[in-house]
Amino acid sequence: MSLDNPTTPQFKANARQALANENLQSALRGARNGFVNGRAAARAKLGPDEFDALRDAGRDLKNHVLANLGDYLEAYEAKVTASGGHVHWAETAEDARAIVLDICEQAGAKTVNKGKTMISEECGINDHLAAHGIKPVETDLGEYIIQLRGEHPSHIIAPAVHVTVPEVRDAFMEAHPHLDAERDLSGLDTLLAEARGELRAKYFEAEVGITGANMLIAETGQSIIVTNEGNGDLSQSLPKVHIVMASIEKIVPTMEDAGTVLRILARSATGQDMSVYTTLSAGPRRAEDPDGPEEYHVVLLDNGRSNMLGTEFQDMLRCIRCGACINHCPVYQTVGGHAYGWVYPGPMGSVLTPSLIGVEEGGQLPNASTFCGRCEDVCPMRIPLPKMMRHWREREFEKKLTPGATRWGLGVWAWFARRPALYRLGTRMGMAALRVMGRGRGKLASVPLAGGWTGSRDMPAPQGDTFMAQYKRAQR
Amino acid sequence: MSARDRILSRIRKAEAPAAEHLAAPVPGIASLEGAARIERFCAQVEAASATLSRLDSFEALPAALADELRQRNLPAAIRMGADPDFAHLDFGGLQVSHGPGRIEEPATLSRATFGMAETGSLVLLSGPDNPVTLTFLGETHFAVLQESDVKAGFEDVFAGLRAAGHDPRTVNFVTGPSRSADIGQTLQLGAHGPVALHVFLVAGGVE
Numbered sequence: 212m213s214l215d216n217p218t219t220p221q222f223k224a225n226a227r228q229a230l231a232n233e234n235l236q237s238a239l240r241g242a243r244n245g246f247v248n249g250r251a252a253a254r255a256k257l258g259p260d261e262f263d264a265l266r267d268a269g270r271d272l273k274n275h276v277l278a279n280l281g282d283y284l285e286a287y288e289a290k291v292t293a294s295g296g297h298v299h300w301a302e303t304a305e306d307a308r309a310i311v312l313d314i315c316e317q318a319g320a321k322t323v324n325k326g327k328t329m330i331s332e333e334c335g336i337n338d339h340l341a342a343h344g345i346k347p348v349e350t351d352l353g354e355y356i357i358q359l360r361g362e363h364p365s366h367i368i369a370p371a372v373h374v375t376v377p378e379v380r381d382a383f384m385e386a387h388p389h390l391d392a393e394r395d396l397s398g399l400d401t402l403l404a405e406a407r408g409e410l411r412a413k414y415f416e417a418e419v420g421i422t423g424a425n426m427l428i429a430e431t432g433q434s435i436i437v438t439n440e441g442n443g444d445l446s447q448s449l450p451k452v453h454i455v456m457a458s459i460e461k462i463v464p465t466m467e468d469a470g471t472v473l474r475i476l477a478r479s480a481t482g483q484d485m486s487v488y489t490t491l492s493a494g495p496r497r498a499e500d501p502d503g504p505e506e507y508h509v510v511l512l513d514n515g516r517s518n519m520l521g522t523e524f525q526d527m528l529r530c531i532r533c534g535a536c537i538n539h540c541p542v543y544q545t546v547g548g549h550a551y552g553w554v555y556p557g558p559m560g561s562v563l564t565p566s567l568i569g570v571e572e573g574g575q576l577p578n579a580s581t582f583c584g585r586c587e588d589v590c591p592m593r594i595p596l597p598k599m600m601r602h603w604r605e606r607e608f609e610k611k612l613t614p615g616a617t618r619w620g621l622g623v624w625a626w627f628a629r630r631p632a633l634y635r636l637g638t639r640m641g642m643a644a645l646r647v648m649g650r651g652r653g654k655l656a657s658v659p660l661a662g663g664w665t666g667s668r669d670m671p672a673p674q675g676d677t678f679m680a681q682y683k684r685a686q687r
Numbered sequence: 688m689s690a691r692d693r694i695l696s697r698i699r700k701a702e703a704p705a706a707e708h709l710a711a712p713v714p715g716i717a718s719l720e721g722a723a724r725i726e727r728f729c730a731q732v733e734a735a736s737a738t739l740s741r742l743d744s745f746e747a748l749p750a751a752l753a754d755e756l757r758q759r760n761l762p763a764a765i766r767m768g769a770d771p772d773f774a775h776l777d778f779g780g781l782q783v784s785h786g787p788g789r790i791e792e793p794a795t796l797s798r799a800t801f802g803m804a805e806t807g808s809l810v811l812l813s814g815p816d817n818p819v820t821l822t823f824l825g826e827t828h829f830a831v832l833q834e835s836d837v838k839a840g841f842e843d844v845f846a847g848l849r850a851a852g853h854d855p856r857t858v859n860f861v862t863g864p865s866r867s868a869d870i871g872q873t874l875q876l877g878a879h880g881p882v883a884l885h886v887f888l889v890a891g892g893v894e
């Protein structure tokens with residue numbers, strides 16, 4: 212996959228390859244339960260009612276922000292400027308690339324350290340810098356691993372979740388030829404220590420550090436990053452220039468509002484009460500400060516988001532990129548993130564991708580769903596993901612991009628049904644989809660799976676509802 | 688029209704439904720008082736894989752720090768900023784150096800402005816008193832916090848920051864030592880930041 216050439220239209224072919232890839236399947240098996248159980252435990256520990264009340268509050272907060280986005284962005288910009296920072300507005304990925312390159316060139320950068328930022332992935336910053344002779348170094352451990360492997364993230368919070376330990380070992384042996392070829396890399400701790408050592412030196416070399424932002428606070432002009440490794444903080448504190456890449460919907464009004472989002476973010480993402488490092492940054496270092504960057508830039512990216520406001524896809528702009536919908540998605544759990552073919556995988560990607568790169572390129576993804584509804588059940592911002600995927604199907608249908616309205620529905624059904632391990636799951640999900648669609652409106656009420664369903668009586672009968680029952684138990 | 692104006696005008700033309708700014712609920716764990724608050728703070732610090740010991744006063748810090756360094760087989764040396772709470776202390780045989788973090792820092796010391804009982808987080812403010820890089824470059828990071836500065840939750844921490852008029856470049860919430868699960872989906876401590884975090888909680892100041 213390259214960012215300019217999404218392989219999204221080939222989702223089905225990608226998925227088939229993913230299923231046949233034993234390494235990937237073993238990596239995915241390893242990750243599955245950790246995230247799902249972690250979130251359930253964190254929710255139980257806080258108290259399910261309080262947790263769900265915070266989800267309501269998160270939803271209401273973001274709805275308010277989106278209703279007043281222009282005012283909040285202007286207030287935020289004024290605060291950043293007052294603290295000595297610079298705000299750059301980017302309408303497109305291309306604009307963002309040009310802005311970032313310009314700042315880096317002004318700073319005379321040879322090396323740029325990157326904290327984890329999906330916006331940078333969306334804009335293809337690394338390739339652009341490299342093409343202009345500037346070396347981007349990913350410092351998040353997972354991002355570092357996939358950068359060495361020449362890959363893109365397969366998950367928004369666990370970018371290397373598809374990589375097995377032996378593959379990490381191979382990547383390090385190849386990438387660190389200056390180290391003893393006979394060294395012992397058998398333990399996970401030795402791999403971590405090697406990455407730590409390699410990157411520690413790099414933190415001190417870079418002229419520019421780029422991070423993302425989990426939130427931007429209008430009241431104070433602060434950007435927030437949330438990490439567990441500390442790489443984002445080293446990336447922003449040691450170089451002389453800090454660039455924050457953020458999309459326009461990351462705004463929250465006050466610090467307390469940020470607190471509300473933080474209370475649901477880590478619990479939904481990794482099951483932690485709070486991630487290790489939550490950093491609020493405002494402007495460059497103060498006159499008396501002995502460390503911190505001398506310049507602070509924020510690149511505010513639109514790239515299609517303002518067009519989602521006021522449409523049936525607006526709710527997607529509430530997303531806080533926690534990854535819960537991805538972690539709980541049976542399709543993602545089976546095919547991994549790369550099959551989705553662009554930056555954002557899983558249910559959130561299925562809604563966002565067609566919004567950002569167009570229904571022609573991304574319109575297949577909303578079909579890569581079983582409509583089981585788990586994503587919406589776990590989303591901390593209560594985003595109606597299945598409903599929006601149906602909206603996209605509708606759009607795709609209207610654009611006549613699907614030759615024969617039922618084709619994809621049958622395709623997904625047949626694809627699942629051919630795989631015994633998935634069949635029962637697919638069946639349950641398919642039934643859920645039928646129910647949901649029965650409640651739908653217009654053409655879709657009669658669209659996808661029914662024909663395939665009744666037309667294939669030779670399949671074994673679905674057995675029980677143990678999967679959903681188990682899932683519900685785990686969740687409550 | 689600039690990119691800024693075009694983006695803002697698209698936003699303003701879109702008809703996003705009106706929605707009020709409502710006060711969010713504060714969970715019970717973020718509303719504790721007195722001893723229960725301190726107890727939760729200590730428990731959460733340990734739940735985040737950090738360690739904690741309690742001191743009667745700031746004067747007890749040098750001996751306690753020397754002791755921790757010895758027990759952890761670390762050199763008898765510490766890197767710190769210019770915090771006035773440390774300036775008058777006699778660190779005796781410890782080799783004390785001042786300034787921001789360097790590429791290798793076996794042990795660093797910071798003064799936390801607040802603690803947050805809700806999550807066991809330390810709240811540190813960047814500046815000459817406590818350079819931000821000490822928090823991330825120390826292999827073992829020691830942080831000193833006064834009991835009276837332990838707040839219940841985010842709301843009190845932010846109110847405290849506003850009341851004191853602090854305007855640092857960074858406000859750092861630190862909850863345990865650094866970690867990563869990016870290799871083999873197995874959680875390991877000590878990713879890029881500290882491998883260990885120890886909190887000295889100094890008694891006093893609580894009315």
Ligand code: SF4
Nearest residue numbers: 530531533534536590
């Ligand atoms: S859509 Fe919801 S669950 Fe998915 S990443 Fe966004 S906030 Fe998290």
